[in-house]
Amino acid sequence: xxxxxxxxxxxxxxxxxxxxxxxAARERGIFIPTLCNLDGLKPLGGCRIxxxxxxxxxxxVPACATKVEEGMVVTTDSERVVSxxxxxxxxxxxxxxxxxxxxxMNNNCELxxxxxxxxxxxxxxxxxxxRAVLDISHERFGIDHNRCIxxxxxxxxCDEIEGAHTWDVNGRGAASRIISDLAEPWGLSGTCTDCGKxxxxxxxxxxxxxxxxxxxxxxxxxxxxxxxxxxxxx
Amino acid sequence: MSRIKLATAWLSGCSGCHMGILNLHGGLMELFQLCDLxxxxxxxxxxxxxxxxxxxxxxxxxxxxxxxxxxxxxxxxKKVVSLGDCAINGNVAALRNPGGKAAVLEAAYADPVNKPxxxxxxxxxxFDKVLPLHQVIPVDAFIxxxxxxxxxxxxxxxxxxxxx
Ligand code: SF4
Ligand code: SF4
Ligand code: FES
Numbered sequence: 001x002x003x004x005x006x007x008x009x010x011x012x013x014x015x016x017x018x019x020x021x022x023x024a025a026r027e028r029g030i031f032i033p034t035l036c037n038l039d040g041l042k043p044l045g046g047c048r049i050x051x052x053x054x055x056x057x058x059x060x061v062p063a064c065a066t067k068v069e070e071g072m073v074v075t076t077d078s079e080r081v082v083s084x085x086x087x088x089x090x091x092x093x094x095x096x097x098x099x100x101x102x103x104x105m106n107n108n109c110e111l112x113x114x115x116x117x118x119x120x121x122x123x124x125x126x127x128x129x130x131r132a133v134l135d136i137s138h139e140r141f142g143i144d145h146n147r148c149i150x151x152x153x154x155x156x157x158c159d160e161i162e163g164a165h166t167w168d169v170n171g172r173g174a175a176s177r178i179i180s181d182l183a184e185p186w187g188l189s190g191t192c193t194d195c196g197k198x199x200x201x202x203x204x205x206x207x208x209x210x211x212x213x214x215x216x217x218x219x220x221x222x223x224x225x226x227x228x229x230x231x232x233x234x
Numbered sequence: 235m236s237r238i239k240l241a242t243a244w245l246s247g248c249s250g251c252h253m254g255i256l257n258l259h260g261g262l263m264e265l266f267q268l269c270d271l272x273x274x275x276x277x278x279x280x281x282x283x284x285x286x287x288x289x290x291x292x293x294x295x296x297x298x299x300x301x302x303x304x305x306x307x308x309x310x311x312k313k314v315v316s317l318g319d320c321a322i323n324g325n326v327a328a329l330r331n332p333g334g335k336a337a338v339l340e341a342a343y344a345d346p347v348n349k350p351x352x353x354x355x356x357x358x359x360x361f362d363k364v365l366p367l368h369q370v371i372p373v374d375a376f377i378x379x380x381x382x383x384x385x386x387x388x389x390x391x392x393x394x395x396x397x398x
């Protein structure tokens with residue numbers, strides 16, 4: 001397979017044709033943060049955490065979804081991309097309801113880890129605080145849309161690896177929601193094989209296995225939580 | 235350098251962040267070699283003093299009293315620090331935000347026959363949305379955590395003191 005030569009952060013790098021910038025950088029120990037990317041799944045380029053500069057391109061490109069080219073000059077740590085990454089994570093935190101101390105994934109969460117890595121100690125944007133629900137109709141798993149960042153790792157792992165294609169995305173923009181089959185309760189799904197791959201693939205506390213509801217700060221009563229989230233407007 | 239005037243305040247939080255301060259243990263001795271505590275729920279001060287160097291604020295802005303207090307603190311303080319997740323993003327106090335004020339009042343106070351809740355004048359009106367501190371006043375530094383680790387408080391305070 002032909003080898004291509006490029007430059008990443010001023011270092012000469014060799015990469016295979018067809019490889020992504022992310023892959024080439026990793027091979028040389030150059031770290032680029034990612035969220036929607038998961039090894040083994042097709043890249044989506046959705047979250048934009050992995051933005052890098054490529055000389056000659058007016059806008060930064062996602063490293064996970066951009067193939068290397070001969071002579072490419074890539075910068076992964078310019079002030080501009082670092083501030084964009086920060087902005088993206090802050091917007092993700094502002095879009096749903098992320099209260100880490102009462103979340104099943106506290107201290108195991110990739111979103112939290114990226115925020116910590118980027119030194120985010122507060123969010124500059126208004127919190128939208130949407131009314132998002134929980135679905136715990138599945139016997140072993142649950143989905144809490146309050147924590148979902150729409151990375152679609154669940155959608156892709158279910159489709160590409162398990163071959164069940166239970167998950168999809170419904171709606172547009174901030175109103176998008178992950179749905180099971182045709183927006184039915186997960187527990188009633190005719191396609192879900194109960195394999196749990198989506199739960200493993202989810203980077204946040206959105207998809208979880210029942211029985212792991214301990215956050216180290218006490219146990220969450222799922223039934224009460226669902227009743228509170230799903231209550232009718234008074 | 236003259237002694238630093240330190241204040242702490244407790245808005246809509248659980249007091250866990252103040253526990254974090256107390257958990258400095260020996261660090262408290264170190265701290266009070268540099269600082270005088272001039273206002274705090276940990277001691278009996280009635281009024282916020284006119285000249286304060288650093289204020290550590292715990293808790294979110296949930297009602298009118300919180301907002302008034304935050305403004306007073308800002309007016310008389312050189313460096314305002316958000317202490318803990320509730321001050322920084324609303325955190326547990328903001329769990330009620332998707333439902334707004336009506337939902338929380340109903341959940342907490344409505345009786346089975348659904349009589350409307352009537353509060354006297356002395357109860358500060360709740361805001362519809364719980365806000366982080368930096369959305370109502372400018373904040374100079376942030377110490378995240380629920381509650382913040384004592385070591386994080388210690389290091390952050392020393393940095394703020396250096397920047398005075
Ligand atoms: S999903 Fe992650 S960032 Fe969101 S509340 Fe849970 S731990 Fe925090
Ligand atoms: S449920 Fe999890 S894996 Fe699926 S889109 Fe949301 S955050 Fe991503
Ligand atoms: S990791 Fe590359 S866009 Fe999400």
